Amino acid sequence: MLDNLAIQSDADHVLLINTGNNFRPGDEPERRRAAVMFKTFSLMGVDCLALSEREFVFGAAFLRELAAKSSVPLICANLKDTGSQASYFMPYLRLKRAGKSILVTSVVDPSRASLLQPQGLKVSDPVASLRKLQKDISHDFLIVVMQTNRATADKWLSKVSGVDVVILGQQRGVQAKAEKLHGAQLLYNCNRGKTVSALEVSLLTGGKSCKAPENFLLRANDFSEDVQIASLIKDFELWLHDYHDKRRNKTRIASTSTSATADQKPPKGGLPAIFQQLIERNKKNSVVFVTGPKNCAKCHQQKFDVWKKSRHARAMATLEKKHRENDPHCYRCHVTGIVGAKNMDLRDGEQNIFARLIASTHQPNVRCEACHGTGLRHAANPDQAGKMMIPDARVCQQCHTPDTDPDFSFKKKKELICQ
Numbered sequence: 144m145l146d147n148l149a150i151q152s153d154a155d156h157v158l159l160i161n162t163g164n165n166f167r168p169g170d171e172p173e174r175r176r177a178a179v180m181f182k183t184f185s186l187m188g189v190d191c192l193a194l195s196e197r198e199f200v201f202g203a204a205f206l207r208e209l210a211a212k213s214s215v216p217l218i219c220a221n222l223k224d225t226g227s228q229a230s231y232f233m234p235y236l237r238l239k240r241a242g243k244s245i246l247v248t249s250v251v252d253p254s255r256a257s258l259l260q261p262q263g264l265k266v267s268d269p270v271a272s273l274r275k276l277q278k279d280i281s282h283d284f285l286i287v288v289m290q291t292n293r294a295t296a297d298k299w300l301s302k303v304s305g306v307d308v309v310i311l312g313q314q315r316g317v318q319a320k321a322e323k324l325h326g327a328q329l330l331y332n333c334n335r336g337k338t339v340s341a342l343e344v345s346l347l348t349g350g351k352s353c354k355a356p357e358n359f360l361l362r363a364n365d366f367s368e369d370v371q372i373a374s375l376i377k378d379f380e381l382w383l384h385d386y387h388d389k390r391r392n393k394t395r396i397a398s399t400s401t402s403a404t405a406d407q408k409p410p411k412g413g414l415p416a417i418f419q420q421l422i423e424r425n426k427k428n429s430v431v432f433v434t435g436p437k438n439c440a441k442c443h444q445q446k447f448d449v450w451k452k453s454r455h456a457r458a459m460a461t462l463e464k465k466h467r468e469n470d471p472h473c474y475r476c477h478v479t480g481i482v483g484a485k486n487m488d489l490r491d492g493e494q495n496i497f498a499r500l501i502a503s504t505h506q507p508n509v510r511c512e513a514c515h516g517t518g519l520r521h522a523a524n525p526d527q528a529g530k531m532m533i534p535d536a537r538v539c540q541q542c543h544t545p546d547t548d549p550d551f552s553f554k555k556k557k558e559l560i561c562q
Contacts, residue, residue, distance in 0.1 A: 156241050159188060161215070162288050162312045162332070163195035163249070172383055174201055179379045181209045183372050191236045193249035193288035194219040195312055196258045203262045207231045220248045221272040226263030235276055243346050246282035248273070249312070250299075252291040273303045284346060288312050293324075293331075300325040307351060308342065321355040328353040337361055337549050360549075380466060387469035434518040439511045442525070446511075453560060455509035476542035479506045479513040514538055 161184055166177045184192065192198075192215050198206055203224055210217055210231040217232035224230065235248040250269035251259075259266060273287065285305060289296045290312040300306060309324060311331035317338055322329040332340035338361060343354040440447035450456055458477040462468040512518050520528040536553040543551040 158238075158240055158245060158247070158286075159190050160247065160286070160288065160310065161189050161192040162310055163193045163290060164197045164312055165192075166197050166200050168200045172386060174205065175379060175382065177201065177205075178209060179375055181213050181215070182375055184215045185213055186369065186371050186375075189215050190238065191216045191218050191247055193247075193290070193310070193312060194222060194232060194251065195249075195290040196251060196255045199259060199262060199264065203227070203264060218247065218249050219251060220276055221250045221253075221267045221269045222259070223265045223267070224263060225265055234272070235280060237280060237282060241346065243283040244281065245284050245286065246276070246280055247286045247288075248276055249288035249290065252289075252295060254295075255290075270299055270302045273299070273306070277303070277305050284308075284344070284351065286310065287327075293329075297324055300327055308344070308353070317358050318356050319358075321353065330356055332358070337545060362550075384466035384469065390469075434512070434522045435506065436510050438522050439518060449560065450511065455513075455560070458508040476547070477507070477509070479508065479510040509542075 165180055167173060194217050198217075203226065206217075207224075207227065216236050218234065218236050219232055220234045222232070224232075235246060237244060237246050239245070250272060251266060253266050253268065256266040269289070277285070284307050286308045287306050288310045289299065291299075293311060293314050296309060296311055296314075300309060304326075306325075306327040309327040309329055311329070314331040316331065318329070318331050318340065328342065328344075330340060330342050332338060338358045341357045341359065343357075345352045436447055436450065454461065459468060462470070462473050462477055467473050514534040515531040518531060521531055539551070539553055539556070542548075543556075
């Protein structure tokens with residue numbers, strides 16, 4: 144898609160900025176994911192990356208290593224690494240586009256300094272930093288990425304003149320119309336990487352003009368994949384599968400209630416053997432809260448038949464196709480009883496999710512009670528227990544999020560499930 148934009152507009156007229164906030168905290172898989180991201184930025188031809196505090200979640204040293212292997216300049220005007228001999232990011236980037244000098248910079252919010260200071264990073268006043276650049280660096284056009292929200296950006300811009308375009312790195316949502324703040328064209332696109340926002344700028348003799356931003360929704364089937372980037376992602380996914388598989392096999396469970404071993408492969412469409420062991424081991428302490436689809440089918444055969452043909456009934460199988468059946472991050476939406484466990488601690492040792500005590504009975508796939516709630520009382524005495532919960536859009540959106548299912552429509556999907 145980016146290649147198409149460059150061809151349509153002429154590469155000499157295109158400036159591609161990554162607005163930061165790329166990384167999320169986590170364990171080794173997240174560090175690997177971050178490294179893969181940096182490689183893809185180079186392959187995509189990103190001109191610069193506007194730093195935010197999120198790029199430092201794994202420490203300044205880690206980011207320094209990534210920067211050393213990347214061709215993409217990292218920029219920030221009001222951030223300094225006091226512990227680094229050689230700076231691995233620049234206060235600004237000045238480059239030529241269509242014969243004009245374009246100055247690009249970014250600033251982070253000092254209110255987030257407490258997250259950066261322990262790493263030897265110093266955050267200075269963004270207004271003073273921008274004023275200095277304005278005065279010292281000659282340019283025809285100034286673009287500033289502000290790692291803050293709209294209200295704070297408004298305050299900063301009221302004290303800094305001459306900014307042509309301001310990009311809000313942390314303003315949620317996607318912009319639908321042209322907007323300005325203190326004379327600066329406003330642009331934001333913080334929707335979990337689901338779209339690319341493009342702003343067409345005309346630098347005419349004696350003036351500048353900007354059209355309303357265009358937002359390109361990134362759908363996998365709409366664009367031909369880049370072979371190199373696809374290979375990087377495939378290698379990462381295979382590594383991730385092996386990573387979780389090895390952790391599962393390393394978890395030793397002293398159990399006499401089952402003959403399964405940790406080295407067994409998970410049954411097709413079922414939970415990994417190690418998970419089954421944990422359930423068996425903790426049955427005495429378990430809170431059994433599910434009655435299971437077969438019991439539901441005794442009174443609701445038609446609903447059961449519809450469910451059995453749905454993707455909900457094959458939720459674990461979809462993970463197997465993607466080699467993710469051993470990834471605990473996926474269980475909350477592919478295993479009944481885990482939804483809501485948003486903050487899974489995936490550290491090694493006793494904190495490993497595979498080694499935790501299971502306090503309730505979990506079952507593979509998205510079963511009846513994943514959406515309707517526990518059915519034990521209802522199954523035992525329907526008249527006394529009353530009707531089961533009827534799920535609304537909010538229930539579905541716990542798993543069908545903008546990240547996992549951007550095209551999800553409750554109205555359309557409801558018709559498929561509720562027949």
